[in-house]
Amino acid sequence: MARKGTGRSVxxxxxxxxxxxxxxxxxxLWMVLASFKTELEAFATPPSxxxxxxxxxxxxxxxxxxDYLHHAFNSIVIAGGSTLLALLIAxxxxxxxxxxxxxxxxxxxxxxxxxxxxxxxxxxxxxxxxFRDFGLLDTRIGLVFLLCLGNLPIVIWMLFxxxxxxxxxxxxxxxxxxxxxGRELVYVLTPMAIPGLASTMLLNxxxxxxxxxxxxxxxxLEAAPLTTFIASYSSPExxxxxxxxxxxxLAVAPILIIGWFSQRQLVRGLTFGAVK
Amino acid sequence: MGRITxxxxxxxxxxxxxIKGADLDxxxxxxxxxxxxxxxxxxxxxxxIAGLEDVSGGRILIDGNNVVDVPPAKRGLSMVFQSYAxxxxxxxxxxxAFGLKMAGLPKAEIxxxxxxxAATLNLTPYLDRKPRELSGGQRQRVAIGRAIVREPKAFxxxxxxxxxxxxxxxxxxxxxxxxxxxxxxxxxxVTHDQVEAMTMADKIVVLNAGRIxxxxxxxxxxxxxxxxxxxxxxxxPKMNLITGEEAARRGATTIGVRPEHVAIVxxxxxxxxxxxxxxxxxxxxxxxxxxxxxxxxxTVRCVGEKRLTAGDHVTLRPEPSRVYRFDGNGTAIFG
Numbered sequence: 001m002a003r004k005g006t007g008r009s010v011x012x013x014x015x016x017x018x019x020x021x022x023x024x025x026x027x028x029l030w031m032v033l034a035s036f037k038t039e040l041e042a043f044a045t046p047p048s049x050x051x052x053x054x055x056x057x058x059x060x061x062x063x064x065x066x067d068y069l070h071h072a073f074n075s076i077v078i079a080g081g082s083t084l085l086a087l088l089i090a091x092x093x094x095x096x097x098x099x100x101x102x103x104x105x106x107x108x109x110x111x112x113x114x115x116x117x118x119x120x121x122x123x124x125x126x127x128x129x130x131f132r133d134f135g136l137l138d139t140r141i142g143l144v145f146l147l148c149l150g151n152l153p154i155v156i157w158m159l160f161x162x163x164x165x166x167x168x169x170x171x172x173x174x175x176x177x178x179x180x181x182g183r184e185l186v187y188v189l190t191p192m193a194i195p196g197l198a199s200t201m202l203l204n205x206x207x208x209x210x211x212x213x214x215x216x217x218x219x220x221l222e223a224a225p226l227t228t229f230i231a232s233y234s235s236p237e238x239x240x241x242x243x244x245x246x247x248x249x250l251a252v253a254p255i256l257i258i259g260w261f262s263q264r265q266l267v268r269g270l271t272f273g274a275v276k
Numbered sequence: 277m278g279r280i281t282x283x284x285x286x287x288x289x290x291x292x293x294x295i296k297g298a299d300l301d302x303x304x305x306x307x308x309x310x311x312x313x314x315x316x317x318x319x320x321x322x323x324x325i326a327g328l329e330d331v332s333g334g335r336i337l338i339d340g341n342n343v344v345d346v347p348p349a350k351r352g353l354s355m356v357f358q359s360y361a362x363x364x365x366x367x368x369x370x371x372x373a374f375g376l377k378m379a380g381l382p383k384a385e386i387x388x389x390x391x392x393x394a395a396t397l398n399l400t401p402y403l404d405r406k407p408r409e410l411s412g413g414q415r416q417r418v419a420i421g422r423a424i425v426r427e428p429k430a431f432x433x434x435x436x437x438x439x440x441x442x443x444x445x446x447x448x449x450x451x452x453x454x455x456x457x458x459x460x461x462x463x464x465x466v467t468h469d470q471v472e473a474m475t476m477a478d479k480i481v482v483l484n485a486g487r488i489x490x491x492x493x494x495x496x497x498x499x500x501x502x503x504x505x506x507x508x509x510x511x512x513p514k515m516n517l518i519t520g521e522e523a524a525r526r527g528a529t530t531i532g533v534r535p536e537h538v539a540i541v542x543x544x545x546x547x548x549x550x551x552x553x554x555x556x557x558x559x560x561x562x563x564x565x566x567x568x569x570x571x572x573x574x575t576v577r578c579v580g581e582k583r584l585t586a587g588d589h590v591t592l593r594p595e596p597s598r599v600y601r602f603d604g605n606g607t608a609i610f611g
Contacts, residue, residue, distance in 0.1 A: 169361035172328050177375035177422070178349040187374070191365045 028252070035059070035245035042241035058246035066229060068250055075225035075251075077140050078215070079208035082147035083201055086155045089148075091197075094159035099171070109160065112153040120150075120213050131218055140223045143215060147208045155204055162196025202262050209255050226251035277339050278429035278462035279304045280325060285334035287320055294320045296486040297334065302430075302464065302479075307456050310466045311473040312483035312509070318466045319434055321483070325464065326432050327351050338429060349378075354423035355432040358439065360415045362407040368394070368418050369403045375426040393425040396455070413444045420452070430462035437472070449476060470510055474498075482506050504606035507532050513563065515600070516574045522548075528601035528609055535563070535577035537598035540590050547593035550574065555584050566590060 033049070034042050041052045062068065097105050127146070128137075136142030166189065174188045190197075212227040219228055230251050233244040280302040287295040294317045302308050310318040323329045325336060327348035335342045343351050354375070362371050372393055376386045394400045397417045407415055416436060423431050433452070437445045453476050456463045467473055473480050474494045482489040482497065482505070490502040494510075501507035507515050515532045523531045541547050550568035562582040566574045576592060584590065601609040 167359065167361065169357045169359045170363060172348075173355070173357060173361040173422075174363070174374070175328070175348045176326060176353070176355045177426070178378040179374075180349070183378060188363060192363075 028256075031245045032249050034242055035249045037242050039240060039242045042245070043239075058242045059250070062233075062243055062246045062250065066232060066247075068229065068247075071224055071226045071229040072250075072254070074140060074219075074223055075209055075227075075254075078143045078147060078223070078225050079205050081140070081144040082151065082208045083204045085144060085148040086152050086204060087197070087201060090152060090155040090159050090200075094156050094163050097156075098160050098163035098166075099168075109157065112156060116153050124217060127214075128217065136218075138219045138222045138224070143218060143223055143225075146214055146218070147211055150211070150214070151204050151207055154207070155200055158200045158203070159193075159196065162193060162200070165196075166192050198262070202258070206255055206259065277304050279337075279339055280430060280462065280464070281335075281337040281340075282321075282325075283335040283337070285321070285324060285336060286332045287317075287324055287329065288332045294486050295324065298488050300481060300488065300491060302462060304462055305460045307453070307463045307465065307476060307478045308481060309473040309477035309479075310464065310481045310483060311468065311470055312489075314468055316483040317486040318468075318483045322355075322432050322434055322464060322466050326353055326355050352429040353432055354426050354428040355434065356416075356419045356423050356436045358435040360407075360419045360439075362415060362418055362422075364407055367404050367406055368399060368410070368421075371407065371418055372399075372421045372425050375422060379426070389425050393421045396424070397421050412440055413448065416440065416448060420455070424455070424459065424461075428461065430464060431456070433463065433465040435466055435468070438467075438469075445472075452476065471512060474510070480510075482509060484509075500608070500610070501532075501600065502608055504530060504532070504602050507600055507602070507608070513575045513577065518571050518574075520570065522571060523601075526599065526601055529604045530602040530606070532600040532602065533594040533598060535575040537595040538574065538576045538592050539595065540564075540576065540578065540582070540584075541593045543589070543591060545591055545593070547591040548574070549589065549591050552584055552586055552588045552590060554586060555582075555588075557581060564590070566592065568592065 035058055036054050036056065037048075037052050038055060038057070041048060097109065131137045131142055134142075136145075170188065170192070171184060174184045179187065209225075210227070212231075215225050215227045216231055219225070230244070230247050233240055233247050280300075282298050282300040285295060285298045286293070298321060310321060312318050320329065324331050327343070327346065331344050334344075336344050338351060338353075363374065366374065369390055372390045373386050376389060381389075390403075391400070394403055397420060399414070399417055399421060402410060402414060402418075407418065410418065416439075419436070436452070437448050440448060449472060452465075465472075465476060477494055479491065479493055480497055481491050484505050490497060490506045492500075497506060497510045501510060504517070508517065511534055513535050515534050516538070517530055517532050519530050523529060548568050548571055550566040550571075552564055553567050553573065554565040556563040556565075559581065560579075562578045562580070562584070564576040564578065564582070564584060566576055568574045574592065576590075603609055
């Protein structure tokens with residue numbers, strides 16, 4: 001922090017930062033505000049910003065018409081389950097690639113990432129047929145597996161970059177100190193990898209929570225998470241902006257709160273271990 | 277006890293031979309330094325002894341037992357790494373205690389040993405700090421503490437002082453030597469710094485391109501270098517090496533004479549004539565770089581202050597008993 005700005009430049013850059021922040025945040029703010037309006041006010045022109053008739057009626061209607069808690073529970077099971085399953089597979093995979101790489105390690109990593117380059121819709125029909133034949137349509141377990149597989153390349157990549165940052169010397173020092181592989185994992189590697197594991201878990205949780213393509217196509221009611229719940233309010237008979245906003249607010253609230261409290265880990269997660 | 281014997285130890289990574297057959301006997305309690313230019317295999321040899329690398333051939337014996345198939349943890353050695361390799365999430369106490377904890381010692385005994393090690397290394401006030409809150413020298417001492425607390429059969433040091441500044445390096449050099457003598461534990465110390473090697477070692481192993489060139493006490497290496505490589509590597513400033521007619525006259529392909537064994541004689545006397553190129557006045561010594569025509573540039577070390585400057589003409593005379601002779605293969609000719 002050798003560079004210290006003058007008073008005026010600090011004011012200008014602070015204002016600019018707030019402005020950009022506000023612009024990015026504005027759609028979410030607008031959604032929250034709209035959820036407290038009546039349906040008429042919600043699409044009135046010119047729109048009213050703060051001076052409207054505040055009501056919580058939309059939230060009541062939304063809860064009456066569709067069971068928010070049921071969908072929220074599905075979201076938690078699907079996002080949480082797929083994240084845990086992905087970590088369970090990714091930790092040993094990333095571990096072996098980071099600490100005993102072979103000639104093909106780089107190729108395997110690239111191949112895994114390349115699976116993310118194909119548009120999901122390209123495999124919709126085969127996946128739908130597989131789900132149908134195995135009786136996985138509209139089941140939570142099916143979505144847990146699918147989202148886990150979908151995010152696995154990213155999880156492995158992230159963990160790989162974190163593990164790579166851990167100096168080999170330290171693991172060798174533990175080995176010289178008499179630690180077995182198991183104890184080395186428990187006492188040395190895991191504590192050093194916790195920030196990386198935490199940010200990977202958070203990022204994957206958010207990706208899985210917000211995933212809409214597969215959840216919309218493969219679930220109807222039983223296993224439908226919050227994404228389906230939101231989508232059900234954009235119906236062909238006409239849009240209910242206020243109710244849609246209320247549903248959306250309810251859907252993003254949990255993840256917004258988690259994100260708020262774990263900003264540091266998230267930023268680190270999003271920079272993909274590039275910042276040391 | 278900590279006698280370490282290497283018998284025909286080899287190591288290759290794929291087609292590249294790093295260690296080409298090393299035989300060595302390190303007696304119990306000795307301080308042995310592996311020295312050589314970078315890439316000579318000294319660190320690899322140390323890692324083979326530690327068990328962090330597997331040998332490609334040969335045997336490593338610790339107190340007579342072959343340990344090539346024994347994992348590092350079971351060899352009873354401890355190692356100090358160049359990067360210190362402290363556990364960043366543990367306090368100094370945790371770092372020093374880790375090995376004892378892994379060995380399953382009772383808590384009271386661990387505490388007592390950690391306190392004792394910390395006292396020896398002046399670390400007592402820092403026991404509850406994390407490594408990132410310590411200076412380089414303190415971190416180095418923690419790494420040493422972690423090594424001594426386990427009372428190993430031998431210490432392995434991998435260039436432990438190379439990250440410290442010059443003044444601290446000299447101080448730590450003394451501390452490490454004193455500590456090793458006090459504990460009487462075998463130590464193997466890797467460095468590329470021949471001054472460190474000469475000052476610390478009971479015995480020096482000079483390595484070059486994966487081979488042991490010579491194994492002996494510092495003074496043996498200085499007085500009777502086995503070949504050109506050792507002659508050029510040990511001693512500072514470097515030995516003057518002269519080829520051609522002057523060497524042939526003495527029945528050798530190359531002759532060598534150390535800067536401190538060349539005297540300046542009065543003008544007109546017998547000797548090598550030359551012109552001073554650079555004169556370095558250090559007060560205690562004067563270093564002269566002399567252009568001696570067909571002999572090349574010679575370095576001369578004179579004790580005390582010599583009033584000579586660039587451009588002066590001098591006559592040099594080597595001490596006859598200190599002229600080393602080498603044959604066409606670079607092997608020393610004695611007698």
